[in-house]
Amino acid sequence: MTPKIARFLSQHQPATPCMVMDIDRVEDNFRALCKALPLARIYYAVKANPAHQVLERLVSLSSHFDAASIEEVEACLDAGARPAAISFGNTIKKVSAIKRAHDAGVTMFAFDSREELTKLASHAPGARVYCRILVENEGAEWPLSRKFGTTIESARELMLEAGELGLDPYGLSFHVGSQQTTTNAYEVAIGKVAMLFTDLTEAGVNLRMMNLGGGFPTRYRDDVPEIDRFGDAIMTAMTEHFGNNLPDMVIEPGRYVVGDAGVVQAEVVLVSQRDKNSPVRWVYLDIGRFGGLAETEGESIKYRITTPYDGTATGPVAIAGPTCDGADIMYEKSNYRLPLALTSGDRVELQATGAYVTTYCSTKFNGFAPLAEYYL
Numbered sequence: 323m324t325p326k327i328a329r330f331l332s333q334h335q336p337a338t339p340c341m342v343m344d345i346d347r348v349e350d351n352f353r354a355l356c357k358a359l360p361l362a363r364i365y366y367a368v369k370a371n372p373a374h375q376v377l378e379r380l381v382s383l384s385s386h387f388d389a390a391s392i393e394e395v396e397a398c399l400d401a402g403a404r405p406a407a408i409s410f411g412n413t414i415k416k417v418s419a420i421k422r423a424h425d426a427g428v429t430m431f432a433f434d435s436r437e438e439l440t441k442l443a444s445h446a447p448g449a450r451v452y453c454r455i456l457v458e459n460e461g462a463e464w465p466l467s468r469k470f471g472t473t474i475e476s477a478r479e480l481m482l483e484a485g486e487l488g489l490d491p492y493g494l495s496f497h498v499g500s501q502q503t504t505t506n507a508y509e510v511a512i513g514k515v516a517m518l519f520t521d522l523t524e525a526g527v528n529l530r531m532m533n534l535g536g537g538f539p540t541r542y543r544d545d546v547p548e549i550d551r552f553g554d555a556i557m558t559a560m561t562e563h564f565g566n567n568l569p570d571m572v573i574e575p576g577r578y579v580v581g582d583a584g585v586v587q588a589e590v591v592l593v594s595q596r597d598k599n600s601p602v603r604w605v606y607l608d609i610g611r612f613g614g615l616a617e618t619e620g621e622s623i624k625y626r627i628t629t630p631y632d633g634t635a636t637g638p639v640a641i642a643g644p645t646c647d648g649a650d651i652m653y654e655k656s657n658y659r660l661p662l663a664l665t666s667g668d669r670v671e672l673q674a675t676g677a678y679v680t681t682y683c684s685t686k687f688n689g690f691a692p693l694a695e696y697y698l
Contacts, residue, residue, distance in 0.1 A: 323585050323628075323673060326698050331587055331671075338589040338669065339609035340694040343371070343676050345379050347583035352383055355538070355575055358553030362571040365409050367536050368394040370576025370677040371584070375697040377401035380579075388536075388574040392419035395428060405429070411495075411574065413438055413454055413470055420445040432495060434472045439480055443487035450492035451484050452533055453477045455518070457496045457511040471496065474518050481522050481529070493531025493569065494519055500577060501623060502537035503546050505555035512556070516563035531570040532560070538573075540581030540674050543624045549578065577677040584676025586614070586693070590668045591644055602638045605660060607670070610643010610650040614693045615672075616682035618652040626673040631661035645688045 324344040331342060355364060365388040366380050372394055377387070381402040388411040389395045398408050405427025410420070413434040420431070424446040431446055433439045434454040442451055456471030472480070477494065484491040494515050498507040515532065523529055534556060539546040560568055592606040609615060617623035627641075636659040643650040664670075683693045 341586045342696045343584040351579045358549045362573045365574045367574045367576030371580040392422050395423050450490045452493040452495050455496045491527050495533030497535030498537045501539045508556050509559040512559040533572040536574040538575050538578035540577050543626050581677040582674040586672040586675040605639045605641050608644050612684040612687045614679040614683035621656045628671045631663040634661045637662050
């Protein structure tokens with residue numbers, strides 16, 4: 323929690339649950355990433371947090387943008403982004419969305435199948451296209467490998483076909499999974515995709531770009547490698563495979579840029595010891611999986627929780643949300659411990675909740691209002 327957020331919560335005591343974000347921290351993270359990978363163009367993954375205040379600040383920093391929908395494309399344009407600075411990075415797009423984006427001046431599109439490539443050729447003629455390759459997501463706490471990406475063999479065929487269809491076969495991309503905790507994942511993926519890059523170049527395809535995706539982590543409960551380590555590993559691998567003839571490098575960070583810039587404040591609704599033979603207390607908050615904490619599914623993302631009683635005696639807890647849905651449980655198996663003094667009405671903070679929380683929030687499930695948002 324930054325001093326600015328702490329001051330806001332203390333002075334205003336907003337109704338909970340709410341997410342408060344420090345836009346200056348967003349800028350600090352963006353600049354740190356620029357320093358760690360100075361040769362890469364940053365395409366902020368808008369889906370992580372599409373708030374106008376975030377996009378506007380990033381536009382002022384000359385960021386590019388990775389949009390997952392036509393609505394995100396238009397949000398970037400409304401914030402002042404140039405169409406040429408936007409990539410339509412979702413490999414699954416409606417024809418109407420492709421048309422609208424192309425008409426708005428967007429010229430860069432992702433694909434991972436022949437069917438999508440054909441749609442792009444018909445409705446975004448002449449566009450720069452890049453093919454997403456399926457790579458391992460080992461080390462990622464929120465893997466993305468099953469739904470997206472194609473094989474090396476298929477990508478080769480599709481990139482050769484792209485030029486024949488009148489498109490510009492601009493580059494290749496991959497994603498090592500969200501909240502990636504190992505630098506090795508990037509090194510392995512770069513090696514795999516670089517071989518295809520070289521093969522296609524020798525076959526006469528005018529490839530110029532390698533998109534390394536996102537995945538750079540935010541610190542939650544556990545330490546993660548510093549961004550400099552990711553930068554060093556990526557540049558070492560790129561130099562090893564391309565020498566001094568580096569292609570254009572693109573990265574698509576989302577979580578790293580906004581994650582630790584936001585804090586969710588919540589109220590404890592109930593603390594109960596449901597089994598007198600078990601030391602585990604159930605702590606129910608006024609926010610849960612349907613209120614924005616969807617990434618707690620499978621207890622994948624483990625947010626750090628702070629309380630007014632930190633430093634006092636603790637005990638084991640299960641942590642759940644307020645809805646009448648049995649799936650609305652965040653943590654049962656992740657060994658969370660909270661102060662024994664915690665009781666109904668207390669306020670707690672879930673740290674580093676600036677990414678993928680406001681956008682995962684449901685619309686009045688069980689009648690609960692969507693998460694309130696404050697941008698400082």
